[in-house]
Amino acid sequence: MNSKKNFFELIKTDNQARLGKIKTLKGTIDTPAFMPVGTQGTVKGIFVDDILKTNTQIILGNTYHLFLRPGLDILKNVGGLHNFMNWHKPILTDSGGFQIMSLSKFRKIDKNVGAIFSSHLDGKKIILSPEKSIQIQKVINSDILMVLDECPKLTNDKKVIANAIDISTNWAKRCKVEFNNAKNKFLFGIVQGGLFNDLRNESLEKLLEINFDGFALGGLAVGEKQDEMFKVLNGITKKMPNDKPRYLMGVGTPSDILGAVKSGIDMFDCVIPTRSGRTALAFTWGGKINLRNAKYKNDKSPLDENTKLRDLNKYSKSYLNHLTNTNEILASMLVSLHNINFYQEFMREIRTKIKEGTFSAFYKKYIGMYK
Amino acid sequence: MNSKKNFFELIKTDNQARLGKIKTLKGTIDTPAFMPVGTQGTVKGIFVDDILKTNTQIILGNTYHLFLRPGLDILKNVGGLHNFMNWHKPILTDSGGFQIMSLSKFRKIDKNVGAIFSSHLDGKKIILSPEKSIQIQKVINSDILMVLDECPKLTNDKKVIANAIDISTNWAKRCKVEFNNAKNKFLFGIVQGGLFNDLRNESLEKLLEINFDGFALGGLAVGEKQDEMFKVLNGITKKMPNDKPRYLMGVGTPSDILGAVKSGIDMFDCVIPTRSGRTALAFTWGGKINLRNAKYKNDKSPLDENTKLRDLNKYSKSYLNHLTNTNEILASMLVSLHNINFYQEFMREIRTKIKEGTFSAFYKKYIGMYK
Numbered sequence: 001m002n003s004k005k006n007f008f009e010l011i012k013t014d015n016q017a018r019l020g021k022i023k024t025l026k027g028t029i030d031t032p033a034f035m036p037v038g039t040q041g042t043v044k045g046i047f048v049d050d051i052l053k054t055n056t057q058i059i060l061g062n063t064y065h066l067f068l069r070p071g072l073d074i075l076k077n078v079g080g081l082h083n084f085m086n087w088h089k090p091i092l093t094d095s096g097g098f099q100i101m102s103l104s105k106f107r108k109i110d111k112n113v114g115a116i117f118s119s120h121l122d123g124k125k126i127i128l129s130p131e132k133s134i135q136i137q138k139v140i141n142s143d144i145l146m147v148l149d150e151c152p153k154l155t156n157d158k159k160v161i162a163n164a165i166d167i168s169t170n171w172a173k174r175c176k177v178e179f180n181n182a183k184n185k186f187l188f189g190i191v192q193g194g195l196f197n198d199l200r201n202e203s204l205e206k207l208l209e210i211n212f213d214g215f216a217l218g219g220l221a222v223g224e225k226q227d228e229m230f231k232v233l234n235g236i237t238k239k240m241p242n243d244k245p246r247y248l249m250g251v252g253t254p255s256d257i258l259g260a261v262k263s264g265i266d267m268f269d270c271v272i273p274t275r276s277g278r279t280a281l282a283f284t285w286g287g288k289i290n291l292r293n294a295k296y297k298n299d300k301s302p303l304d305e306n307t308k309l310r311d312l313n314k315y316s317k318s319y320l321n322h323l324t325n326t327n328e329i330l331a332s333m334l335v336s337l338h339n340i341n342f343y344q345e346f347m348r349e350i351r352t353k354i355k356e357g358t359f360s361a362f363y364k365k366y367i368g369m370y371k
Numbered sequence: 372m373n374s375k376k377n378f379f380e381l382i383k384t385d386n387q388a389r390l391g392k393i394k395t396l397k398g399t400i401d402t403p404a405f406m407p408v409g410t411q412g413t414v415k416g417i418f419v420d421d422i423l424k425t426n427t428q429i430i431l432g433n434t435y436h437l438f439l440r441p442g443l444d445i446l447k448n449v450g451g452l453h454n455f456m457n458w459h460k461p462i463l464t465d466s467g468g469f470q471i472m473s474l475s476k477f478r479k480i481d482k483n484v485g486a487i488f489s490s491h492l493d494g495k496k497i498i499l500s501p502e503k504s505i506q507i508q509k510v511i512n513s514d515i516l517m518v519l520d521e522c523p524k525l526t527n528d529k530k531v532i533a534n535a536i537d538i539s540t541n542w543a544k545r546c547k548v549e550f551n552n553a554k555n556k557f558l559f560g561i562v563q564g565g566l567f568n569d570l571r572n573e574s575l576e577k578l579l580e581i582n583f584d585g586f587a588l589g590g591l592a593v594g595e596k597q598d599e600m601f602k603v604l605n606g607i608t609k610k611m612p613n614d615k616p617r618y619l620m621g622v623g624t625p626s627d628i629l630g631a632v633k634s635g636i637d638m639f640d641c642v643i644p645t646r647s648g649r650t651a652l653a654f655t656w657g658g659k660i661n662l663r664n665a666k667y668k669n670d671k672s673p674l675d676e677n678t679k680l681r682d683l684n685k686y687s688k689s690y691l692n693h694l695t696n697t698n699e700i701l702a703s704m705l706v707s708l709h710n711i712n713f714y715q716e717f718m719r720e721i722r723t724k725i726k727e728g729t730f731s732a733f734y735k736k737y738i739g740m741y742k
Binding site: 040041042044045046047048049069070073074077078084085086278297298300310311314315316318319322323325326328329330332333334 | 417455649669671687697700704
C-alpha cells in the first residue's frame with residue numbers, strides 16, 4: 001500500500017485552488033491537469049509525438065469504444081493501449097458508464113447484473129457489469145481506472161438521481177473488489193447526485209466508506225448552466241478529502257476549468273479542444289476565434305505568434321481560413337494541435353498562478369473570455 | 372539568359388535513364404524527381420515540415436484550384452504560394468488545362484480566346500486564356516510554370532487530337548510571349564498527341580521551334596493501358612532534347628514511374644500516394660498493402676521497420692487497421708506521410724541505381740510489384 005500513499009501530493013493551496021502532483025509508474029502529472037481525450041486509441045487528428053510536445057502528461061481512453069474496437073483480443077495481444085497507440089505516459093480510462101448513457105441505442109440498468117445495452121455500431125447485445133468494466137480497463141492496462149457508474153441525464157427528479165446513487169454505490173463496491181488493489185494502478189470513485197447538494201454529499205460519504213485512490217465528479221456538464229455546476233462544485237469540494245485527487249469528468253471550456261480550479265478541482269478531460277479543432281474553432285489567449293469567419297481571409301497573423309510548438313506560429317489565419325473553406329484535413333490537424341497546446345499552456349499558467357498565490361487575478365481576467 | 376542555361380544539368384545516363392539536376396532560385400531538384408501534389412495549397416493530410424523531412428525537393432500546385440480558392444487577391448497580398456503555405460522550396464504549377472477537362476461542368480474551347488468554363492464550385496463563368504494562365508501562375512509565384520494546353524480525353528479520333536495540338540501550339544506561343552522570360556522562373560511546353568506517335572512528334576517539333584526551358588508530356592495516364600503509355604514514351608523521348616528536363620504529367624504508380632524513367636523521363640507528379648493514404652492503401656518495398664484487410668488486425672509489424680521518418684516505424688499494421696476501421700484522421704495522416712516518404716525513397720533508389728549503372732536490374736525487380 002506504500003506506493004499508493006504517495007500517489008497524490010498536495011503542494012500548495014491558493015484559497016481553494018490546489019497545486020499538486022500525481023505519481024504513477026508511467027510518469028508524474030502536475031495538477032491542475034488537463035487530459036486530452038483519445039476516444040478510440042488516438043487523440044483525434046494529432047500525432048502521438050506531437051501530443052507529447054504540448055507537455056501533455058496523461059491522456060484519457062474510452063473503455064466503451066476500445067472494448068468495441070479494436071476489442072480485447074487485440075489489446076491483450078499487444079499488451080495494452082500504451083503499446084497499441086505508442087503513448088508511454090499515463091492513461092486514465094473511464095468506465096464506459098457515460099457512453100452507455102449517451103451512445104447506445106437501447107439500455108437497461110440492472111443493479112445486480114450491470115448495464116445491458118446494444119452496441120451503437122452493430123446493435124449487438126452487450127452486458128457491462130462493474131466487474132467486466134474493471135477487467136476491460138485492466139486489459140487496456142490503464143494507470144488510473146474509474147468505477148462503473150450509472151450516469152443519469154440532467155433531471156430535476158430527485159428520485160431518479162437517488163436511485164442512480166444507490167446503483168452506483170453498489171457498483172463502486174463491486175469495482176473495488178474486482179480491482180483488488182492492483183499493483184501500480186489506481187481506482188477512482190465517481191460522485192453522482194445531479195444538482196442536489198444533499199445527494200452529492202450522500203454519494204461522496206458512501207464512496208469515502210469504500211475508500212478510493214481519488215474521487216471524480218460525474219453527471220456534470222450534461223446540459224446544466226455553468227453557474228449551477230459551479231454551485232455544486234463549491235458545495236461538494238469542501239467535503240472531499242484533501243489528500244486525494246479530485247477529477248471533474250468531461251469538463252470543459254477554459255472558463256469552466258477556471259471556475260472548477262477555484263473550487264479545488266485537480267483533473268479535467270474534454271473533447272472540446274479537438275472537436276473544436278475539427279470545426280475551425282480556435283482557443284487563444286485573446287479568446288475564441290472562428291476561423292470560418294470571412295474577416296480572417298486576409299489576416300496574415302498566426303493564432304499565437306509566441307507558440308514554440310513545431311512551426312504553428314508560421315501559419316496565418318488567412319491560410320487556416322482557406323484550408324477550412326476547402327475542407328482540407330490540414331485545417332483539422334493544425335487547429336486541433338493548436339487547441340491542445342493552448343489548453344496545456346492554460347493549465348501551466350493556472351499552476352504557476354496558484355504557486356505564486358495570484359490565481360484569483362488570473363481567474364478574473366479569463367473567466368469571461370471563453371463563454 | 373545565363374541562369375536559364377544552367378537550369379538543367381544531365382549528370383549521367385544509364386541506357387535511356389537519366390540522372391540530373393534542376394537548379395532554381397528556391398533550391399535544387401535531383402532528377403528523376405517526384406513532386407507531391409499540393410492541389411489547394413496543401414499536400415493533403417501532411418504538415419509542410421514533414422514533407423520536407425521526406426526529402427521532397429519540389430511540390431506541384433494547381434493553378435485552377437488556387438485561382439478559385441483562395442483567389443488572386445489573397446495570394447497577391449501574401450506574396451505568393453510559398454509564403455501562403457510555408458513551403459520555401461521550389462513549386463511547379465500546372466496551367467489549369469487538365470482541371471478544365473476533368474472538373475468543370477461546362478467548357479468551350481475557343482482558340483482565339485481560351486477556355487470558357489463554369490467553376491465546379493459555384494458555376495460562375497470563367498475565361499482562362501493562355502495569357503491569364505501565365506498571369507495567375509506569376510501571382511502564385513511558382514518557379515516552374517506550364518503553358519495552357521487543351522488536354523483532350525482519351526480518344527482514337529485522330530482529328531480531335533490534331534485539333535488539340537493546333538490549339539495548344541497557338542496557346543503555347545502566346546504563353547511564351549506573356550511569360551516574357553521572367554527572371555528566375557522557367558516555362559515548360561506540353562507535348563500532346565494522344566497515343567499517335569506521328570502527332571506526338573509533330574507537337575514536339577512545334578514546341579521546339581517556340582523553345583522552352585523544359586518539355587512535358589500531357590494527355591497520358593488518362594485511361595490508356597500502361598503498355599500503350601510506355602510505347603508513346605519510348606517513341607517521343609528519343610526526339611526530346613537532352614539538355615532540358617522532361618516531365619511526364621500526372622504519373623503515376625511506382626511501376627509507371629519505373630517504365631517512364633527507363634525511357635528517359637526526369638519529373639513526375641501524382642495524387643496517388645496521398646489519395647491512397649486516405650483510403651488506407653500503403654506503398655512499401657514489399658508491394659502494395661491494403662490496411663483495411665482483416666489479415667492485418669493482429670499484425671504487430673510496421674509498414675517499414677527501417678524508416679527513420681518521425682516515428683512511423685512504431686505504428687503497427689494492427690493499429691493502422693484499427694484507425695482505418697474507426698475512420699480516424701490519424702490513419703490518413705500516417706499512411707499519406709508514409710506513402711510520400713516511400714515514393715521519395717523509391718526515387719532516391721532510382722537515382723542511385725542510375726548512378727551505379729544498375730538501373731536495369733532495379734527496374735526488373737520492381738516493375739511488376741505495384742500494378
